Amino acid sequence: MTDAADLAARVQAGEVRLHELEQHADADVAAEARRLILTEETEADLDAIGAYTFDAADAGPNIENMVGAAQVPMGIVGPIHVDGGAVERAKHLPLATTEGALVASVNRGCAAIRAADGATARVLKNAMTRAPVFRVADVGEASEVASWVRENVDELAAAAESTTNHGELRDVTPYVVGDNVFLRFAYDTKDAMGMNMATIATEQACERVVESTPAELVALSGNLCSDKKPAAINSIEGRGRTVAADVEIPRDVVESYFKTTPEAIAEANTRKNLIGSAKAGSLGFNAHAANTVAAAFLATGQDIAQVVEGANAITTADVREEGLYASVTLASLEVGTVGGGTNLPTQAEALDVIGVSGGGDPAGANADALAEVIATAALAGELSLLGALASNHLASAHEELGR
């Protein structure tokens, strides 16, 4: 009987609890024991899930009840030519996805961007937010608490920053709804995505609020953060990095790479991404920015649930004298190059490929660079899909003329 089989038997005998196996064996054995139990209970084979190649103990901070790993194919796009605020030209970007044609599509866009002499990208804002909700007696008290907060930002900053070596409190904005006071704390979290840092810092600041005002804390997150929900507050005010990328593509490059015209791409963008999204009541005015964001997040160890806000993007496309101008602005791209899933082996390597793993110099520069690369890749993806949609249309039009 192997160690794992023995452990599994003890679970089934009720001696050990499934989520406590790591206390009784090393992490790999614990995972194996869970697979044995699951196989027995569900008749499923878990060989592939068990064939992960990292050291299970290293995943300890990222998972509980581990049984193994999901393996998701990873492709490469690039080089991405981009003139950014934090990134120099020619970056490769790994994308992990199961959606066929996505990597090829983004890659086609990257080629067009190269032929157009590169894109421009900029991080426009950087603010990881956490917004607790407090209960007060009435709107009179709410007004007083909001005033106190506005006048004591320095004290709140001192409290918040006492919990972190890197984070800086940038701003606290109070919002009142009846007997609810929401305080949106915004931090510069440097190269970390910063959700945890922001939460811990905010918890400390909340104590000051509770001590100094009649407000009582109801929940450390009151959804004005807004984390992992598609919210206008993020689209408008940003969260994580607000980042934009754009490019001007000569007419002949548009025609040779996308088999269509700047006019057709601009029209598709207006009718689909602007008017269609308007009619749909959407916060996403783009074609498929989420695809690129999700695949880049998965490859580089970001929090994939934050693709939700990453999709709050606006794509524009206009005909200029020289050809096509196109841009993508991602309002709330939460990325980090330290912490989270960035230390796991395949994810760390992916960051290495981009050249942005670990802390940047200056602090924050690596996360900025990652944001700019992803934004440019998203731009490439938008161009490619818009081009495909527009050229199909042209193709049909040509067939029609041929009749």
Add this chain to the structure above:
Amino acid sequence: MTDAADLAARVQAGEVRLHELEQHADADVAAEARRLILTEETEADLDAIGAYTFDAADAGPNIENMVGAAQVPMGIVGPIHVDGGAVERAKHLPLATTEGALVASVNRGCAAIRAADGATARVLKNAMTRAPVFRVADVGEASEVASWVRENVDELAAAAESTTNHGELRDVTPYVVGDNVFLRFAYDTKDAMGMNMATIATEQACERVVESTPAELVALSGNLCSDKKPAAINSIEGRGRTVAADVEIPRDVVESYFKTTPEAIAEANTRKNLIGSAKAGSLGFNAHAANTVAAAFLATGQDIAQVVEGANAITTADVREEGLYASVTLASLEVGTVGGGTNLPTQAEALDVIGVSGGGDPAGANADALAEVIATAALAGELSLLGALASNHLASAHEELGR
């Protein structure tokens, strides 16, 4: 010189293009060659990315320019006790994530649900949509096209269904904005997530529209679908599965599992998930449904970019005589048990663990069951986080009283 090294050299010599390597070698060698090139260009080590354990050729439909795979830790939650329309009680659900504490949190919610004698879940609607946009001359013509479509749904259905063995056209709804006509086609795509099926079928139907009316197709997707964008049309009308799960938890179970009261959880839900989300201009009235959805999607081979719509969820929590009533309603959960990434080894195994891999009996039953299991897990995750937020608050209150 290995095959891969040789291939890499030929790329660097400009003889072969990076995305065409599969034409010159088997898929694993092609991936290895790309890793060699990347390592040389970026100085990044790609050993872990290259240590994937599936056959690269099998990932052909899912990836291009493959270099290897991302390995994401997978944990297990459950058993999930749920009385669903398509699922029987006691299901295990694998979750792949890098967010520490997520699996533990969802698992705690599952335990509470078990102690409460299980949750209820139902797929309420099933409709994969695709909405092309057409150009017309003016609003008069728009009105005529819309009327023609309303009167010729049968003809459009025949055209659409000629392209698919499984899909059924349920409905076509026209929306007009000036000289734009959007047609939202809604399909029952059975056990497939169905985006491709819907696209191909809609393309065929569009030809009929173009032949029979003056409308000209601008783009096969006009963003009223709405795919991978956070759009109200999905929150309201649904996309993929509209699915809800709920549970009634006795007061003592709430207290023992969450160290708080039904009242405190209900209050946190109202102030955070309802009022906070309202103030944030959000389409997501929940705590962190996206976390559970994303981790389940990643484990089971779903399209992770569709987490965007999966996050359009409303969580409710009320005090009832017996204790706490809580529900999660996911408006647009796009899931499949065939196609997409579901055939990849680790993903297929994960579906096997749940017992829903491949086509269901009747068709659609497996995808329904998967939706119900994910909804119940999302409910567990909501309960657990709300409980944590509420108990922290109580904890602080207790400390305060102790002073």
Add this chain to the structure above:
Amino acid sequence: MTDAADLAARVQAGEVRLHELEQHADADVAAEARRLILTEETEADLDAIGAYTFDAADAGPNIENMVGAAQVPMGIVGPIHVDGGAVERAKHLPLATTEGALVASVNRGCAAIRAADGATARVLKNAMTRAPVFRVADVGEASEVASWVRENVDELAAAAESTTNHGELRDVTPYVVGDNVFLRFAYDTKDAMGMNMATIATEQACERVVESTPAELVALSGNLCSDKKPAAINSIEGRGRTVAADVEIPRDVVESYFKTTPEAIAEANTRKNLIGSAKAGSLGFNAHAANTVAAAFLATGQDIAQVVEGANAITTADVREEGLYASVTLASLEVGTVGGGTNLPTQAEALDVIGVSGGGDPAGANADALAEVIATAALAGELSLLGALASNHLASAHEELGR
């Protein structure tokens, strides 16, 4: 002592209640008595408010606690040349407003539309909605109730239509959120705006739902109607009349009427009305449609609080070969030519000016015509403001060049 003074004294003596004066005197005397009391209590003069010229008794169905009337200046725009589904060309439209320049601005747009040989307008949809909310035990029961409703639309229609001579139930759509079932009833209410008709009919239908299912009615309106709230469900699915108007204006007409170019207007529309509104998280993608709608509503006795939904409009503007194409699509314009405030003297006269007072032939034709006229006036207003914005820009540009 006048009758009014006497009545006022009795109120002050506590013998009569302020809102019951009409039981003790005719309506004009009652109003006078209230003015006397108010003047005494607040030292305000109410002479102008008391100088209304209609018979107070006639306003009985429209007001309680009447003290007099607000007098709002009314101007005239037109003739509006429009080829509509229900309206013939050359209509005048009275607008009541206190916003200087509004009438002039809309009128300028009307002139341009005339010079362009007229606009086109169409009512695209007609559906007054009411959406009660029901409580059920759980999502299982919710699913059953929704199914019952879908299968018993005819029975619900019979119940609903038993309460009205004119209204027809077009559709009932169930929406489920946890233990809430919302049923959105949609009616053709002909020439009435129809809110009351829809409410009464829905109340009757709700009784059938309550009798035949376990659902319990919580509120006759559950906000999915959605009345007087800015809601995406109205922007998407419409409420009242969904109506669009458009025009193609030759380049020289644009230049002579707006002192700018089609290109500049199209650019202003894209950057302001589409992209700006997208960034603002707006349901209104227009410049100032609400201005025209509000002034027309006020003049013609519509419910001015429904301007809220009337503002859910999308304006498009594109350069075509011949010049400028522009459109306005109002998703949810709730108008009537019978009932509500349409019988009051000034309001009835305003409808007469348009030629749409009372019931139409066929029923609904007058309200359709009113909707088309208002939409065309809104288009005129959009053109005029966009022209002004664009020409200021050009003016500045010219000045700049002159330097």
Add this chain to the structure above:
Amino acid sequence: MTDAADLAARVQAGEVRLHELEQHADADVAAEARRLILTEETEADLDAIGAYTFDAADAGPNIENMVGAAQVPMGIVGPIHVDGGAVERAKHLPLATTEGALVASVNRGCAAIRAADGATARVLKNAMTRAPVFRVADVGEASEVASWVRENVDELAAAAESTTNHGELRDVTPYVVGDNVFLRFAYDTKDAMGMNMATIATEQACERVVESTPAELVALSGNLCSDKKPAAINSIEGRGRTVAADVEIPRDVVESYFKTTPEAIAEANTRKNLIGSAKAGSLGFNAHAANTVAAAFLATGQDIAQVVEGANAITTADVREEGLYASVTLASLEVGTVGGGTNLPTQAEALDVIGVSGGGDPAGANADALAEVIATAALAGELSLLGALASNHLASAHEELGR
């Protein structure tokens, strides 16, 4: 032949243009002439429209092409007992409306508020905004312009404030979307609603931006203001006055005034105003705040098209130990007591009734007070309608029990 008939004849002869009549006769004669022409052209009688009782010349700043006035019945509600930041208890509020039962409903709520010992109200924020849109070359330039603005707020304030005696620039926030830069200027406009003041001041500031940066002005309003559109940016950040009112109503008062319980009202509020609005994709989480806002705006000379933003309100209702707590928070209530329509006779009198006409002491106090009174009346209206909905439900329940 009267003067008016003569003038009308000259218009019909093409000698004078309809909108220029005020250059040829006094304003009342001009209006009469227009009525004569309209009567002839449309066969409509315009006697009531012509029976206005103010001096037409006084309406010159408010209307063009004047033909007369709309007379809208005005009722009175109150006294409204409110403890505000700028208002003392016991205010009467005139409401002009054609919607039967509205005044009675609000008045019932006012009575309940009085019985509960009054409401509390506070202006939480005060900021009239204008947001021009600029064109830049690319996102790099956009980033520079945004930085320049952030660093030069003082210069922009000096420019803006040079145009106004009263207004103060509070803040300028840049928002970037691709090659668009939006600058949201926020002003304290004291007792004026301030739209014109903000526009003129912003125009001046824009010149500085254009002089000092490469940005080119496209439109003085870029829809991030956002004026007369239902936009999340207003719901979140406010516009005009952000104002809240609340009240705690003892259980017995709830029962005697609303014939229902605090529990039933809280439930109706949660299911309808919170969950229903959430499902509807709404920016308005209330029952009918727009009704009260519209009627108060109409009575007091506000801009009725701004009811659109006034409807961005959240209503909360909870059971507290003592009974019912309810609040209404209006995010963007744009009100003034000087300028606009406030000088017209009936409107000025209505402001006198409230005691807030003209400039306040300190400046802004009158507009603050007006905002607080309207918010409290809106609260009264919410309570009354929620009570009616909830008691109908109880009534039905009682009938049911009686069977």
